[in-house]
Amino acid sequence: MKRIMSVIALAFAAVIALSGCVNMNAEVDILGKDKVAGAMQLTLHKSTLNGVSFEEVLNSQIDIEAMEQQLGDKWTYSNVDDGENVGLRFETTSPMTYVQLADAFSLFGFEINLSDDGQEYTFSMPGDKAAVDSSFTEANLHVTFPGAVTSHTPGTVEHHTVTFDMIQGAAAYEATGKVNHAMFYSAVFGGALLVLSLVFVAAFAPKAAKEAH
Template sequence: MKRLLSVIALVFTAVLALSGCVNMNAEVNVQGQNKTTGVVEVTLNKENLQGMSLDELLATQVDTEAMEKELDGKWTYSKINEGENVGLRFETDGVKTYTQLKDAFKVFGFEINLADDGQEVTFSMPGDKATVDSSFTEANLLVNFPGEVTSHTPGEVEHHTVTFDMIKGAQVYQATGKFDHSLFYSSIFGGALLVLTLVFVLAFAPKGVKETH
């Protein structure tokens, strides 16, 4: 990925030098109004490590201390070792505001933007800010909304998720989705119903019961 920043790029560069065959999947998760999290996974097949383990790759090719300094306060990371694939998983260090998530994704060269009008939230990212080279076999960006997806360009929609294929590329990646206010409204309705029930019970309770109150 041409625009990855220096320290993080070392992880990709080291892997690409060995195999030229890397999968990258990123996620932007909108949990609510101004509440988000993010994920970036980088994986490859174990066979492409040419006999090295992931730990050996990181120890010999990556300045882990410098990488952790770059990630501090923005991302945590863990190692992936699932079946035939190994790699790294980066997760945001807790829930972020739109601005904080934008700042966090800059570590990977992603110029994401999030904004809402109280009813819907819109994601956008310039395509030229996330250029993927031919060494990547898979590079997807998933945007998960709390409610229904109302528009997107380009991308594919499944339930509340829009998936952008960054290998295909685009001038801009954009998607809009609704907030899910159903829980909020159900809580209000449930509270109102409880109050009405108590009023009804007290109003029609036997006189002796009322006097005890």
């Protein structure tokens, strides 16, 4: 692989040597203003292991403790087995700020940038900083916005998610999406109703109690 950071290399060097074919799916989920989460999933087809379990490969070839130290408090990981493919899924431990998520993804060699202007969120990542080669059979980057996608470099859009094909490659991966104000207005409206309800109760409850006597 041309560009790959230590966490992935540590977890998959032995596997890639056996198969040469890895599926990678990176996910960036923009939850709100300066609030984001991320995931990274790497799998390979069971047939490439020639009957050896993925856990056996990990335990015999990889220093799990070293990998966990690299992940630190930024990422958790779990085994993936969908019946055909096996591997690892890394997820951020909790929602993060833009800067924290960028720092977390740097472990995987991804130099992501996130920002917003109150109306739109902007995502970008240099394409040459996460290059992939024939070791990957699939390499996708999924970016999900709270609102509609408004622009993006070559990729596919489904609902609020832009998917970039990193095997096809690009000079840069960029996308913008609308801020979803519906949740904000719902919260404001709900809060207003609650205040009105309390005022109503406070105004009429004493009168009702008095009439009862």
